[in-house]
Structure formats: C-alpha cells, structure tokens
Amino acid sequence: MSSEVPKTVLISGASIAGPALAFWLNRYGFAPTIVERAPALRDGGQAIDVLGTGTEVIRKMGLLGRVHEHSTGKRGTSYVDAAGKPRANISSEVFNGVGAGGDCEIQRGDLARVLYEATRDDVGYLFGDSITSLTEDENGVHVTFARAESRSFDLVIGADGVHSNTRKLVFGPEADFLRHMGYYISIYTTPNLLELDHWELDYNLPGKIAGSYSARGNTEAKAIFAFESAQLDYDYRDIEQQKRIVADTFADAGWAVPRLLEHLDDAEDFYFDAMTQIRMDTWSKGRIALVGDAGYCAAPLSGQGANLSLVGAYLLAGELAAAGGDHTVAFARYRQELLPLVEACQTFAEGVGKWYAPPTNSMIWWRDVNVRLLPYLPWRGLIGGAPQKVARTIPAKDYRAYETAPARKP
Secondary structure, three states: OOOOOOOOEEEEEOOOOHHHHHHHHOOOOOOEEEEEEOOOOOOOOOEEEEHHHHHHHHOOOOOOOHHHOEEOHHHHHEEEEEOOOOOEEEEEHHHHHHOOOOOOOHHHHHHHHHHHHHHOOOOEEEEEOEEEEEEEOOOOOEEOOOOOOOEEEEEEEEOOOOOHHHHHHOOOOOHOOOEEEEEEEEEEOOOOOOOOEEEEEEEOOOOEEEEEEEEEEOEEEEEEEEEEOOOOOOOOHHHHHHHHHHHHHHOOOOOOOOHOOOOOOOOOOOOOEEEEEEOOOOOOEEEEEEOHHHHHHOOOOOOOOOHHHHHHHHHHHHHHHHHHOHHHHHHHHHHHHHHHHHHHHHHHEEEOHHHOOOOOHHHHHHHHHHHHHHHOOOHHHHHHHHHHHHOOOOOOOOOOHHHHOOOOOO
C-alpha cells in the first residue's frame, strides 16, 4: 500500500468469510479487527464442502493440512425407507467429487475454528458485541458498538451472514434482497444414535427429508431436517419457536425421526433457517462493503457457501491490496472478478430442492433409481462433477506481489 500507516478495517462476523478476509488483509499489511455478536466462536452448523477454487485459497493460506485433519471423512450416503432399508447408495466422490484435488467436507464450526486459530494472534477480535451505527465521512467510518467504545475505521466490511446487520444498516431492509427458495433446513448435534461409520442416512417423505450423518470420528452425529414450504412467519432469533416448527412438521414421520427429535430440546447448537439467496446490484456503498452470505448467499442447496466465502474474501483483500487501499477501485474490481462465480452458484441451486426433497412419492422413487444408476452411467462425470465445475468457475488470482510483513494486532 502507498501509506506507511496500515489501513484499519472493521469486519463484522467471525464465521468463514470474516476470518478468511482478515487473514488476507493482514498478509497485505492492513490492520483488521473482527466484531462478532456471539460471545464465543460458534461451533454449530452443517457439514460444508471445500471445493475447487475454494480449495486453492485454503492451500494458498497454508491451511489445507489443518482442514484435512478436521475432514468429516464421510464415505457416502444411503437413502432409506421407513424400516431403514437402503433404497439407494452413493459415494461422496461420485456425488460431488469430494476427495479429488484436495477437496474435502468439513463441519462449518471446524472450518471457522481453523480460520480463527490462524488469525487470532494478528487480528483483534471483539466477541459478544455488534455494530449499532455506521457514519461515513471523507476520512473513514465512525462506528458505534452495543458494548465497546465507538471508533473510526478506514473501511467496514459486513461478513455477518444472510441476516446481515451491516447490510441492514447501510443498504436497507433484508426483504429487499432476499429470495426465498421454497425450503427450510434445521441441523443440530445428537449422539451417534444409528452407529454410523462415516456415513449418512436420509429418509424422504413428499417435500421433506430427515437424515443423520456421523461427525468427528463417529463420536457424534448431526440430525438434519429440511422441508418444502412457503415463507413462514417466525422470529429468526426465537430458538424455541423454531424448534416447535421442526417438531410439528416431522411429528408423524417414521424411520428414526422420533429418536432424533428426542434430542431437539437439549440441542445447544440448534440451527434453523429458510434456504434463501441474497441478490444485490452492488455489494458496496462508499467505504462499506459486503462479503460472503451477507452480499451473495447462494442458499445451502448450492453446496457452494464455503467456496463463495473463501474466494470472495480472497478477492476482496487482493483487490484492496492491488489498488493500494483505494476502496473506490478495489470494490468495483472485487465485484467484477467474483460475479461469474456468484451467478454460477446461485443458478446451480435452482431445482436442487426437487432432487433433495422430492415433492411426491413417485419423484422420490425416480430420484432413488437415478442415484442407483449414476455410478454406471456414461455421463456420471457430468452429474457428479457438476459441483466441482461450478466451484472452478473462476481461478484464484495471484496477489503475491502485494504481500508485506503482517500488520500489528490493533
């Protein structure tokens, strides 16, 4: 950068995109600080795929070995009937290419912890706090917090997810940018009730799916529920209300659903949300920008959320470094470079719900037939390799020329 004084950057959100962005900003000589509403790092969430260019970004960070240490190691998935009998089996490699080229599946919370541990010595973290106002002038952005004293930063980046507080403060109501995909999803930790060995079992009813997959060396499991629905009227911060929605929706389901629901009330990492996309004409306004789900969520149906966060953070930091900290240039280039991947991921999510939670029994049967036949089809690479192809829509640009000594922890 042209200035000898590191530019200060406040990042809201300590999940994937926020710490990844802080990692690269620190590498390029900026001084990032992360504010996170939660009182500590959040361990919950589903298993996510690190694929394609996302894998390349992790490799450039020198963290690929750490990510693989926490890989789920899931070997595949079985679709079962009400008695638990497999109707169709598919390996993870055939399904989405995980296992090739360094790609892997990892729990969201585990990836967040890897990124946190890689940044905590060089990045300031403010847990248990949130932004209450943002006021921009020619010198920077004045930020007030719920708890900490107000401060000014050169730039502010919202990496605070689909319900981004930063986006609401700067760009307007969430409803202006949210596109409901027609499904809801819930995930929480349970004991390994079904004694799964690096495997997932899924049970379908029309428009619904309930499943369980082993996690963390088979020492625990994740219960996963998803269902088709128009938009529901509920408070996304009311956990008890959300648990009732899941329990009521699957109250009459068979298979192992009653056993999984027995652990719903005690789940400390319970997650529930609509499968939605965030679509915006711009991801920046003045000195403030968005990264990851806050600006361009593609919905869990895409399977590309981690990649969008990792690649988006990498490009945003890289373009800021290439522009010498000039946000007016960097933010425009960031969108230009990333937009093809965003559009590919959001398009890929279209129609996936009909495969994941088919709306009729006949479509469930047809899906299972296709799963059984997939390993033997000549075009299996086109289907199983589709997530890989989407994840490689754009390359990881080379920004090594802009690396400097790490900035001091603010």
